[in-house]
Amino acid sequence: MxxxxxxxxxxxxxxxxxxxxxxxxxxxxxxxxxxxxxxxxxxxxxxxxxxxxxxxxxxxDRFATWPQLAQRYADETVPPIERLVALSYDIARALVEDPVTRAGARLWTERATINAPLPHPFALWTAAATRLLAQARLAGQLRTQVRPACAARTLVCAFYGLCSFTEALDGAATVIDRLSDWWQLTLPSLRPPGHEDAGSPVPG
Amino acid sequence: MxxxxxxxxxxxxxxxxxxxxxxxxxxxxxxxxxxxxxxxxxxxxxxxxxxxxxxxxxxxDRFATWPQLAQRYADETVPPIERLVALSYDIARALVEDPVTRAGARLWTERATINAPLPHPFALWTAAATRLLAQARLAGQLRTQVRPACAARTLVCAFYGLCSFTEALDGAATVIDRLSDWWQLTLPSLRPPGHEDAGSPVPG
Missing domain, CATH: 1.10.10.60 (Homeodomain-like)
Known part of the structure; x- marks a missing residue:
């Protein structure tokens, strides 16, 4: 072109x-x-x-594909659960700040009124989260009760629901803080007993 | 009348x-x-x-008020965190099964297109969850890092976001199972170390 x-x-x-x-x-x-x-x-x-x-x-262009996340996802110098948390902040920030990402998210919410099939990123996110949790499990960094595929699906739904609903209820400016609060209520459940509060990757 | x-x-x-x-x-x-x-x-x-x-x-009539929950909320024979979990299942079941509740939830989602202020239950839920978490703290059943008011707000947003988004993505029939998965990823973070898996109130 x-x-x-x-x-x-x-x-x-x-x-x-x-x-x-x-x-x-x-x-x-x-x-x-x-x-x-x-x-x-x-x-x-x-x-x-x-x-x-x-x-x-x-x-x-953005919402369904997230090409900018590939590098962070693959960075093996960072422990897998820390990578998962960092990815969630990248996504939340884009959902709050980036107009093309915001537009994609809003269009997806309005998909019933749009006469064309709209792609979405949730299957991709769930696959990525499953791999990261499986890596954490192999490294002994995951509570034994946590099954990677099942947990990944639930985390993706809770994460995206939290971001959307927090924005709707309390405004976009509250989303990042609410996400930190959510990780503090979630990470101890992912980590093996005795390591619940180890090396919190939650910023702030 | x-x-x-x-x-x-x-x-x-x-x-x-x-x-x-x-x-x-x-x-x-x-x-x-x-x-x-x-x-x-x-x-x-x-x-x-x-x-x-x-x-x-x-x-x-239903969505904004939930009169049917008062009894369960006040039942002091049940430990406070178990009451919180039971309340969440009551709400999730109503959101899946009861037409008047479902209508209320959908109308609230569509509130931008309705020319009247619509009430919602989230401040009420957050206040109720705050009290239950504060009771759990007094009874020594809450991890010390968890601050009741802050955790309540986050749990309400994550819970409602999870239910709405799970239904949108995977259908109403998956909501109750997803909620169980979510509590399994949340309860260990609420409970004091050493009691993470004590007496799981998650059905099934």
Whole structure:
């Protein structure tokens, strides 16, 4: 793709993300996106075919894929449970601060009103958390009762539910502190008896 | 109020709850509620003034108030953390099974689209959980690092987020099992060291 076409696609995607994150999908029109990006409506249809196409592109750009997390996930110099905790903060911060991630999360919540299948990251997160917990178990850093696959699924649901619901109830500014409180109520259950409070990776 | 008027109010409320729970607020009209209850649209306006009035009444009837939980909350023959866990199962079961509770929860989620302030139960739940955790602390049944008010707020957000998000992702039938998994990842963190697995109140 030519540089100019790439720049146009990007500016449409970012304008759409900003509007979807603020107003939601239904309240955002192709005209709003064209006005917000300084491009024509024709450019929206040329590059993304439809408002649905643009919604799928926004979700795929960040929320569903998280390419920026690969390096942290694979960093074997950090113990696996610490990596899991650090990943959760990376995600929570993006959900609070990054407009394209926020837009993806909001679009996924509104998926019933969007006439296109939207991808999501939860299966990927659960697989990653399962591997990290399995590594912790091999290293003797996991309570024996904790089964990695089952715990991973529950942690992903509780984590994402906590972030979404805390934001809805108390505002985005409270999410990171609430996440710290949650890890303090969860980590001792993951660690072997006698090591519950060992080397807390919770910042602050 | 006369018995006949009471019966009419109740049948309107239940028909509305069924429709709100299934289709959501925006997709349910006063005519649908009238048809679903076998009453006239005039009866809706006479008893509830508007669709908004009916939405508030549905939310207040169960979701925001939970009168059925008072007895279990106050049952001092049961240790406080066991009461907290039992209350969470009562709530989760109602959120899965009871149409009026489900309708209230869905309406609260859709509150941005409803032109009336909707009450919610979260401050009440947090206050109740704080008291139970404080009682557990007094009885020496709480890990010393756990601060009741802070933990209560986090547990309420994680619990409700978990239930909502598990249902959205994996369906209502998985909620109770996921809640058991969550308590197994949370209770050891609440209990004093050496008592993490004491007398698990998680059913099944």
């Amino acid at each position: 030519q540089e100019r076409a790439k720049a146009t696609r990007r500016s449409l995607l970012e304008a759409a993300a900003r509007l979807f994150a603020e107003r939601g999908y239904a309240a955002t029109s192709v005209n709003d996106i064209s006005a917000g990006s300084g491009r024509t409506s024709g450019a929206v249809y040329f590059h993304y075919a439809s408002k649905e196409g643009l919604a799928v592109a926004v979700v795929e | 006369q018995e006949r008027a009471k019966a009419t109010r109740r049948s309107l409320l239940e028909a509305a709850a069924r429709l709100f729970a299934e289709r959501g607020y925006a997709a349910t009209s006063v005519n649908d509620i009238s048809a679903g209850s076998g009453r006239t649209s005039g009866a809706v306006y006479f008893h509830y003034a508007s669709k908004e009035g009916l939405a508030v009444a549905v939310v207040e």
